[in-house]
Amino acid sequence: MDQNSPEVMTALQAGIKASALCEKIRVDLAGKESLLKSDRSPVTIADYGSQAIICKMIREQFPHDAIVAEEDSKELRRPDRSKILEQATSYVNTFIPVSSSEEVCSWIDFGSNSVTDRFWALDPIDGTKGFLRGDQYAIALALIEKGKVTLGVLACPNLYADVHHPLGEKGCLFLALRGKGSFQMDNTGANKRPIFVSKAKSPSEAIITESVEPDHADHLTHQRLAQKLNISKPSLRMDSQAKYGILARGEVTLYLRVPSSADPVYKENIWDHAAGSIIAEEAGGRVTDVLGRPLDFSSGIKMENNRGILVSNGILHEVVLKALEM
Numbered sequence: 297m298d299q300n301s302p303e304v305m306t307a308l309q310a311g312i313k314a315s316a317l318c319e320k321i322r323v324d325l326a327g328k329e330s331l332l333k334s335d336r337s338p339v340t341i342a343d344y345g346s347q348a349i350i351c352k353m354i355r356e357q358f359p360h361d362a363i364v365a366e367e368d369s370k371e372l373r374r375p376d377r378s379k380i381l382e383q384a385t386s387y388v389n390t391f392i393p394v395s396s397s398e399e400v401c402s403w404i405d406f407g408s409n410s411v412t413d414r415f416w417a418l419d420p421i422d423g424t425k426g427f428l429r430g431d432q433y434a435i436a437l438a439l440i441e442k443g444k445v446t447l448g449v450l451a452c453p454n455l456y457a458d459v460h461h462p463l464g465e466k467g468c469l470f471l472a473l474r475g476k477g478s479f480q481m482d483n484t485g486a487n488k489r490p491i492f493v494s495k496a497k498s499p500s501e502a503i504i505t506e507s508v509e510p511d512h513a514d515h516l517t518h519q520r521l522a523q524k525l526n527i528s529k530p531s532l533r534m535d536s537q538a539k540y541g542i543l544a545r546g547e548v549t550l551y552l553r554v555p556s557s558a559d560p561v562y563k564e565n566i567w568d569h570a571a572g573s574i575i576a577e578e579a580g581g582r583v584t585d586v587l588g589r590p591l592d593f594s595s596g597i598k599m600e601n602n603r604g605i606l607v608s609n610g611i612l613h614e615v616v617l618k619a620l621e622m
């Protein structure tokens with residue numbers, strides 16, 4: 297697969313459209329005072345809208361590929377959800393002409409649970425809590441062939457493009473192709489440039505990134521590990537797979553995801569790591585679980601054969617794995 301292959305073109309176009317849709321909904325709805333914090337309707341509308349657009353574009357180009365995606369239209373078809381469906385349809389229509397709400401539901405339902413020989417893994421909005429808070433979230437799409445991720449697109453609509461200008465231009469698109477490297481683009485797909493992980497050789501130079509949500513990762517264990525490795529810089533907490541993006545471009549050195557004590561046997565979803573992992577690897581990083589095992593994307597929608605996640609710049613991987621044995 298090369299940069300101009302239909303898979304890459306379609307995945308990029310789908311990511312660009314879904315990213316614009318999510319950001320429009322976030323700006324229109326999520327910031328409104330009238331919406332209570334617990335009102336998830338903006339994320340729901342964006343989740344469904346994003347999945348509809350991406351599934352429709354993938355299915356059109358690759359009718360034989362399965363798409364393993366987080367949502368289905370069952371809830372959306374309930375009579376008490378008609379307003380949400382109507383709003384989702386109207387937002388989708390701004391990006392792709394759609395004839396009816398029924399059609400939107402049918403696009404959403406191109407998604408399935410079938411982990412086959414060649415399939416796409418999609419998280420239409422990763423980091424829903426970040427989306428609602430106005431922080432980071434991502435649209436994550438990956439192609440998995442014979443259990444290996446071969447293409448990843450990660451749209452981060454609210455992520456600063458340049459670490460030196462955190463208040464500057466926002467919206468990044470990450471792309472990785474197996475064997476061909478990782479790239480960052482603007483959220484329109486322009487300005488493509490290769491990205492690389494940090495060259496930090498000593499753990500003391502490292503910066504850790506971790507989830508914002510304490511239920512998603514064990515912050516206390518991360519803190520202990522940082523002490524053990526003489527990591528003095530504060531951890532950077534960020535929602536979604538945007539963490540993989542900032543590691544791939546060298547801004548942080550380690551992404552730790554030790555299962556939270558709230559749910560120590562939690563199994564990760566494939567769509568939460570497929571796109572991010574290839575972006576980190578192709579930028580020179582290494583991705584395993586916290587026991588050093590490669591991520592297994594072939595066991596089903598849950599990564600049954602893995603526990604937690606460790607991402608590094610490669611150089612520091614073994615030393616962190618060793619420290620995690622504590």
Ligand code: AMP
Nearest residue numbers: 422423507508509511512535536559562
């Ligand atoms: P993050 O933004 O990195 O905290 O990750 C968001 C993702 O965490 C969501 O897409 C969920 O699928 C996933 N998640 C939900 N519960 C847990 C849990 N107990 N441990 C780890 N991840 C979780």
Ligand code: MG
Nearest residue numbers: 419422423568
């Ligand atoms: Mg997710």
